[in-house]
Amino acid sequence: MTTIKKILLVDNEIDITYALENALENYGFKVDSFNDPILALDNYQIHFYDLVILDIKMPKMDGFELYIKLREKDPKVKICFLTASELFYEEFRHARLQLGEKVGEEYFIQKPIKTDELIKKIDTLMTNK
Amino acid sequence: MILDPDGKVVASTNNAYLDTIHIEDKFFIEGKKQNNVTILFKQKNQELKSYLTGPLTLSDKFLGVVTIIYGLEDLLSLFNEVEDFAATAEIILAKIDINGDAVVINPLRFFPDASLNLTVSKNQTHTPTIQSLFKNENRFTESKDYRGIPVLAVTRYIDNLDWGVVVKIDKSEAFASLENLKYITILIGILVGVSIIFASIVLGNSISNPIQKLRNIMKDVTKGKFDSKIDVGGTNEIEELAKQLDMMSTISNTNTHLNELVRERTEKIEKSIVELKEKEEALKESNRQLVSVNEKLNLQSRIQKDFINITAHELRTPIVPIITLCELLYKKIMNENKISMNQSKENTKKEEFLKVILRNAYRLYQLTQDILDVTKIESQILRLNKELIQLNEIIENVINDYKDNTNRKRYDSNKEVRIVYEPIKDTIFVNVDKARIIQVLSNLLDNALKFTKEGNIFISAKKIKEEQVIVIIKDSGTGIDLEILPRLFEKFATKSEEGTGLGLYISKNIVEAHGGKIWAENNSDDRGSTFYFTLPIGKSHKTKEYGENSRR
Numbered sequence: 001m002t003t004i005k006k007i008l009l010v011d012n013e014i015d016i017t018y019a020l021e022n023a024l025e026n027y028g029f030k031v032d033s034f035n036d037p038i039l040a041l042d043n044y045q046i047h048f049y050d051l052v053i054l055d056i057k058m059p060k061m062d063g064f065e066l067y068i069k070l071r072e073k074d075p076k077v078k079i080c081f082l083t084a085s086e087l088f089y090e091e092f093r094h095a096r097l098q099l100g101e102k103v104g105e106e107y108f109i110q111k112p113i114k115t116d117e118l119i120k121k122i123d124t125l126m127t128n129k
Numbered sequence: 130m131i132l133d134p135d136g137k138v139v140a141s142t143n144n145a146y147l148d149t150i151h152i153e154d155k156f157f158i159e160g161k162k163q164n165n166v167t168i169l170f171k172q173k174n175q176e177l178k179s180y181l182t183g184p185l186t187l188s189d190k191f192l193g194v195v196t197i198i199y200g201l202e203d204l205l206s207l208f209n210e211v212e213d214f215a216a217t218a219e220i221i222l223a224k225i226d227i228n229g230d231a232v233v234i235n236p237l238r239f240f241p242d243a244s245l246n247l248t249v250s251k252n253q254t255h256t257p258t259i260q261s262l263f264k265n266e267n268r269f270t271e272s273k274d275y276r277g278i279p280v281l282a283v284t285r286y287i288d289n290l291d292w293g294v295v296v297k298i299d300k301s302e303a304f305a306s307l308e309n310l311k312y313i314t315i316l317i318g319i320l321v322g323v324s325i326i327f328a329s330i331v332l333g334n335s336i337s338n339p340i341q342k343l344r345n346i347m348k349d350v351t352k353g354k355f356d357s358k359i360d361v362g363g364t365n366e367i368e369e370l371a372k373q374l375d376m377m378s379t380i381s382n383t384n385t386h387l388n389e390l391v392r393e394r395t396e397k398i399e400k401s402i403v404e405l406k407e408k409e410e411a412l413k414e415s416n417r418q419l420v421s422v423n424e425k426l427n428l429q430s431r432i433q434k435d436f437i438n439i440t441a442h443e444l445r446t447p448i449v450p451i452i453t454l455c456e457l458l459y460k461k462i463m464n465e466n467k468i469s470m471n472q473s474k475e476n477t478k479k480e481e482f483l484k485v486i487l488r489n490a491y492r493l494y495q496l497t498q499d500i501l502d503v504t505k506i507e508s509q510i511l512r513l514n515k516e517l518i519q520l521n522e523i524i525e526n527v528i529n530d531y532k533d534n535t536n537r538k539r540y541d542s543n544k545e546v547r548i549v550y551e552p553i554k555d556t557i558f559v560n561v562d563k564a565r566i567i568q569v570l571s572n573l574l575d576n577a578l579k580f581t582k583e584g585n586i587f588i589s590a591k592k593i594k595e596e597q598v599i600v601i602i603k604d605s606g607t608g609i610d611l612e613i614l615p616r617l618f619e620k621f622a623t624k625s626e627e628g629t630g631l632g633l634y635i636s637k638n639i640v641e642a643h644g645g646k647i648w649a650e651n652n653s654d655d656r657g658s659t660f661y662f663t664l665p666i667g668k669s670h671k672t673k674e675y676g677e678n679s680r681r
Contacts, residue, residue: 019450023457057442084445085438090512105514112448112494115456 005126006048009033010040010066011055011082020053020082023115029122037061046074050126053109056083056092064092080107080125082118131185131398132157132194139193156180160194169201169224169234171245177201177234181391187403195398197391201234217280217299223249223258224292231258231293239276247275257282261293271300433508437501444497452490459483492629499631503620506638513562513642517667520557520590520598524550527570528588531578546581548574550588557590557598560667565639569647572632573602573660579628581606581657596666597645605657609649617649640664 007029011017017033024031032049034040037058052070056063067079081089089108096103106128109121130141136152151157156168160182168180182196222234230248237243249258257272261284274280274297282297462480469476505511528550559566577586584605593599609617616622618637623630640647640662647662 013446013449015450016446019453019457023453026457026460084442086441087434087438087510111445112452114491115453 004028004030005050006030006032007122008040008044008049008052010037010053010058010063011035012037012058013055016055020118024119024122027115027119037063037066041066041069041073044070044073047077049077051122052077052079053082053122054079055111056081056085056088078107078125078128080109082109082111082113084111086110130196130198131402132160132196134191134193136194156182156196157194160184160196161191169245175244177244181388183395185399185402187406192402195395197394217302219297221258221261221295221297222292223262223295225262231262233258234292237275249275257284257295257297258293260284261286261295430508430510434510437504437508437510440504441497441501444500445494448490448494448497452487452494455483455487455490459487496629499629499635502635503631506635511638511642513565515560515562517558517560518563520559520600520664521552523559523561523563523566524570524588524590524600525552527567527574530571531574545583546578546586547584548586548588553590555592557592558667559598559664561643561664562639566643566664569636569639569662570600570602572636573662575628576632576660577602577604577606577657579606580604580608584657592666593663597663598666599661599663601659601661603652603657603659605652607657608651608655609658611651614649614651618647636662 005028007024009017009020009024009031010033011020012035014035017035021031021033034043038060041061054063054066058066061069063081063083067081070077070079083089086108093103093105093108106125109118113121130138130143130146132151133139136150136154136157138146138149138151141147156170159168160180161184163183168182170178170180177200178198179201180196180198182194185192185195217238219238220235221237223231224234226232226248228248229251231251232245233243233247233249235244237247240247249256251259253259255272257270257274257280260270269281269283271279271281274282279300280297281300281303282295284296285294286292459480462476462483466476466480502511528548531548574586574588581604586605587603588601589603590598590600613622618633620634621630622633637647644665645663647660649658649660651658
């Protein structure tokens with residue numbers, strides 16, 4: 001690994017960000033995590049992250065809204081959802097598709113996931129064009 | 130035809146009238162006001178039409194106008210026929226116009242344009258036309274007609290049409306034979322006196338008698354005896370006049386009949402309109418009910434969806450840190466144990482503890498997945514994201530996953546079980562939800578592994594028909610308990626203590642959702658069992674689509 005890959009993780013559950021941050025950093029990623037989506041948006045560093053991982057169900061601002069705001073700031077950044085709410089994700093995907101934006105199925109990671117599988121998935125997403 | 134309140138024809142036996150607007154037309158305006166109004170109307174081609182018109186109401190609500198149009202040509206031609214008998218005889222049909230004057234309905238012999246144009250003032254009470262209408266009695270009169278020529282006329286009033294009928298003949302023609310007689314009488318009178326007088330009486334009677342008879346019959350007719358047949362002897366003209374009057378009775382009867390028919394039809398139409406309205410109301414009502422049921426169903430489905438989502442979220446979320454941190458801890462301990470050459474008994478214990486925790490965390494994880502899948506299946510919201518994909522690719526994907534032993538810690542690594550797969554030679558594409566078919570294969574492999582202590586698990590696939598492919602998973606395990614076999618694919622039909630008892634039920638539903646079948650049997654050699662499932666083969670010309678759908 002020549003450069004350290006940087007990940008932004010947003011989930012309102014402290015235990016989840018704590019666990020994932022530790023697991024991913026143990027693997028070798030650099031992880032910034034936020035439990036407050038608004039703070040995450042305010043502190044967002046453009047062109048800095050290799051991957052943004054968002055929860056969907058969050059108070060104050062849900063993952064979809066945050067997705068749209070982050071896209072405005074940084075149109076090229078890779079954003080994926082790590083969520084337990086796959087039905088909501090399907091609806092979101094459908095809604096984006098109607099706006100002409102293709103949000104691939106692969107940008108959805110089912111929660112819970114084994115660490116090995118999560119890392120495999122993240123590697124795949126990062127190496128994708 | 131039936132017109133709506135805006136004067137638009139909504140139903141007609143003549144399609145040419147459909148959707149035409151008549152809001153300005155007299156028959157529509159009059160028809161709105163009162164029932165059974167007859168309006169005569171002359172078309173551009175001089176054809177006379179009669180409009181019988183009236184309002185259509187339902188419990189005092191104005192719905193529109195019913196109008197029956199019929200041509201009067203047939204009726205009028207009757208008169209023409211009877212007019213053939215004498216040079217000057219004619220029939221006048223008249224009715225009262227809005228000013229109270231009499232207006233002639235039919236074209237007249239000496240005034241072809243009279244139809245609806247010739248009016249007779251109501252003050253001219255001496256004219257047969259006015260008498261026919263106002264005196265309301267049947268008469269025999271001598272008068273002068275519209276040409277100023279003396280005529281003999283009989284009149285009749287037709288009650289149910291509100292029409293007057295005048296049958297007349299020029300006096301000169303009527304009495305032509307009598308005039309001739311005069312000269313003969315004078316001539317012969319000179320020669321034979323007494324015999325002349327005798328003769329004149331006899332001959333005179335032959336003229337006056339028929340007329341007298343005619344008058345009597347007329348009286349009968351006025352009393353409503355329309356069926357009285359007139360039997361008159363005498364000159365042709367008078368006879369014909371009588372026949373003509375007879376014809377009038379027939380016409381009147383026809384009219385009565387026509388009127389009754391119209392009334393009957395109108396009643397029928399009104400009745401069917403009422404029935405139609407009732408049916409429409411019933412339909413509207415059931416429609417309303419359907420809409421409300423549909424709304425309730427939508428709400429229900431929405432609530433159910435939300436419930437599944439929330440449950441999914443709440444069940445799954447706590448598992449994330451448990452699994453993630455246990456795995457991390459396990460890794461750290463493994464590393465520690467690797468580094469320290471002689472691993473402490475304490476660390477071996479820790480490793481074992483974590484294994485147990487992890488195994489159960491995975492089980493809990495699997496249970497949440499399965500319960501949610503079952504919920505999706507049973508609330509019929511299991512969605513398939515189909516793509517055209519090579520069957521080989523799916524099967525190899527699953528097998529590689531199993532061979533990667535680190536991924537499958539929940540199984541005893543001491544087991545001597547091998548998964549054997551010989552890839553299909555042909556390229557077979559299937560149009561499936563890849564993740565779901567992987568799930569089915571994993572479930573079947575899990576199942577096979579669970580019951581197989583040692584030996585091989587064979588996986589194979591082949592085309593069975595032109596459009597079907599079968600996947601076979603054969604194990605050499607303990608076989609399926611005969612008690613369970615009949616309900617193997619039902620919920621909780623398990624004898625294993627490891628599984629959730631939902632895997633095969635979910636697999637069955639996934640396979641069936643793809644249009645395939647799944648079944649199982651015990652091997653004939655009493656060693657293990659074999660599971661089969663089929664899938665429809667995807668059309669290979671969609672290979673392009675496959676390319677688009679592949680991972681970017």
